[in-house]
Amino acid sequence: xxxxxxxxxxxxxxxxxxxxxxxxxxxxxxxxxxxxxxxxxxxxxxxxxxxxxxxxxxxxxxxxxxxxxxxxxxxxxxxxxxxxxxxxxxxxxxxxxxxxxxxxxxxxxxxxxxxxxxxxxxxxxxxxxxxxxxxxxxxxxxxxxxxxxxxxxxxxxxxxxxxxxxxxxxxxxxxxxxxxxxxxxxxxxxxxxxxxxxxxxxxxxxxxxxxxxxxxxxxxxxxxxxxxxxxxxxxxxxxxxxxxxxxxxxxxxxxxxxx
Amino acid sequence: xxxxxxxxxxxxxxxxxxxxxxxxxxxxxxxxxxxxxxxxxxxxxxxxxxxxxxxxxxxxxxxxxxxxxxxxxxxxxxxxxxxxxxxxxxxxxxxxxxxxxxxxxxxxxxxxxxxxxxxxxxxxxxxxxxxxxxxxxxxxxxxxxxxxxxxxxxxxxxxxxxxxxxxxxxxxxxxxxxxxxxxxxxxxxxxxxxxxxxxxxxxxxxxxxxxxxxx
Numbered sequence: 387x388x389x390x391x392x393x394x395x396x397x398x399x400x401x402x403x404x405x406x407x408x409x410x411x412x413x414x415x416x417x418x419x420x421x422x423x424x425x426x427x428x429x430x431x432x433x434x435x436x437x438x439x440x441x442x443x444x445x446x447x448x449x450x451x452x453x454x455x456x457x458x459x460x461x462x463x464x465x466x467x468x469x470x471x472x473x474x475x476x477x478x479x480x481x482x483x484x485x486x487x488x489x490x491x492x493x494x495x496x497x498x499x500x501x502x503x504x505x506x507x508x509x510x511x512x513x514x515x516x517x518x519x520x521x522x523x524x525x526x527x528x529x530x531x532x533x534x535x536x537x538x539x540x541x542x543x544x545x546x547x548x549x550x551x552x553x554x555x556x557x558x559x560x561x562x563x564x565x566x567x568x569x570x571x572x573x574x575x576x577x578x579x580x581x582x583x584x585x586x587x588x589x590x591x592x593x594x595x596x597x598x599x600x601x602x603x604x605x606x607x608x609x610x611x612x613x614x615x616x617x618x619x620x621x622x623x624x625x626x627x628x629x630x631x632x633x634x635x636x637x638x639x640x641x642x643x644x645x
Numbered sequence: 646x647x648x649x650x651x652x653x654x655x656x657x658x659x660x661x662x663x664x665x666x667x668x669x670x671x672x673x674x675x676x677x678x679x680x681x682x683x684x685x686x687x688x689x690x691x692x693x694x695x696x697x698x699x700x701x702x703x704x705x706x707x708x709x710x711x712x713x714x715x716x717x718x719x720x721x722x723x724x725x726x727x728x729x730x731x732x733x734x735x736x737x738x739x740x741x742x743x744x745x746x747x748x749x750x751x752x753x754x755x756x757x758x759x760x761x762x763x764x765x766x767x768x769x770x771x772x773x774x775x776x777x778x779x780x781x782x783x784x785x786x787x788x789x790x791x792x793x794x795x796x797x798x799x800x801x802x803x804x805x806x807x808x809x810x811x812x813x814x815x816x817x818x819x820x821x822x823x824x825x826x827x828x829x830x831x832x833x834x835x836x837x838x839x840x841x842x843x844x845x846x847x848x849x850x851x852x853x854x855x856x857x858x859x860x
């Protein structure tokens with residue numbers, strides 16, 4: 387098996403006295419699409435946010451392409467907290483799409499997309515604009531290039547946010563409940579875009595979702611979180627149709643009932 | 646003198662001094678306000694402490710006394726300056742303290758998701774501030790900054806008390822020589838209003854331009 391692109395080693399997270407993640411080991415292979423499911427408060431969002439460095443890790447390590455994300459080795463080979471340069475270097479492999487889009491409201495759609503390539507990656511503005519437009523075309527919003535986010539529907543906003551993340555060419559793309567904030571009739575267009583990225587993409591995906599059908603369709607693997615642990619982890623057919631643990635059975639049953 | 650002659654006679658040096666004092670003090674206040682507001686949000690406790698002292702001292706004492714202190718007391722310690730410099734310094738420092746609070750709260754009221762999106766796109770903290778947070782915070786701050794500018798402009802009338810020949814000073818001189826008190830101070834009110842009103846409108850137009858179709 388190839389080297390995993392992401393590797394969690396005994397990752398633990400506390401918010402003050404509250405333990406959210408409990409010594410989690412986890413790997414993502416290059417190009418692998420992994421869906422995270424589980425009840426709210428089970429730790430799946432925190433798990434993903436640690437990879438994006440939006441929360442501080444309490445204990446354990448995360449490696450991305452064999453390099454520590456939160457740590458660096460000192461002269462003696464001991465782990466120490468990483469410098470901000472090191473963090474940014476390793477973090478550049480990761481991208482994220484948020485539940486609430488978080489587009490930059492003061493910029494047009496195209497500016498939203500090319501801002502980070504130009505400012506952060508130092509890419510040529512012409513090249514970035516071309517790449518940005520290609521990406522907008524891919525999510526079907528080329529005609530909205532000069533619109534402001536406030537003029538878009540929720541589904542369109544999320545598609546722009548996806549284009550914005552993709553143009554950075556991340557090796558791992560995190561989707562944090564990308565359709566949970568959308569009106570039901572807008573969910574489909576976003577899922578379609580995510581699916582097309584998954585189908586063509588070399589990028590690995592970490593997809594936090596409550597859309598079980600979608601998870602089954604897109605993911606190579608599903609991990610079920612409960613109480614800060616990964617309770618079950620396997621191919622979608624096993625997880626959804628042949629759950630082993632009581633907790634997953636309960637979760638799926640409750641889930642089916644609310645559908 | 647007729648009402649018009651009074652107004653015209655104040656339009657020269659007096660108006661010029663009032664406007665120059667306002668512009669220079671406003672620039673100083675804005676620079677200090679942004680520097681102070683950003684430092685107030687620093688992770689370094691010492692930096693935050695220094696700014697807190699500055700803000701509390703200048704907010705907690707009267708502008709007039711600060712003006713007198715800088716112009717009349719500092720020379721006792723060997724620091725002398727022109728009346729205009731003293732005026733700009735006192736007003737700039739005073740309004741800078743208030744402005745730093747406007748800047749701090751403006752930055753803090755930008756949605757936290759904007760910071761998270763910037764981290765996810767790998768911005769450095771400085772890039773994030775400059776490109777993402779401050780442009781949005783500025784629009785939030787604008788009504789308050791506009792109010793402060795008007796307040797600052799009106800407060801320049803105090804500089805007459807340290808011998809600067811601004812609008813108010815000229816009115817006082819004119820009053821002493823003609824004793825047409827009603828006309829002179831009415832003319833003074835009108836002049837201040839005629840400057841303040843376009844400022845208010847200007848800020849409103851700027852605000853509308855910056856938010857049109859966006860927020």
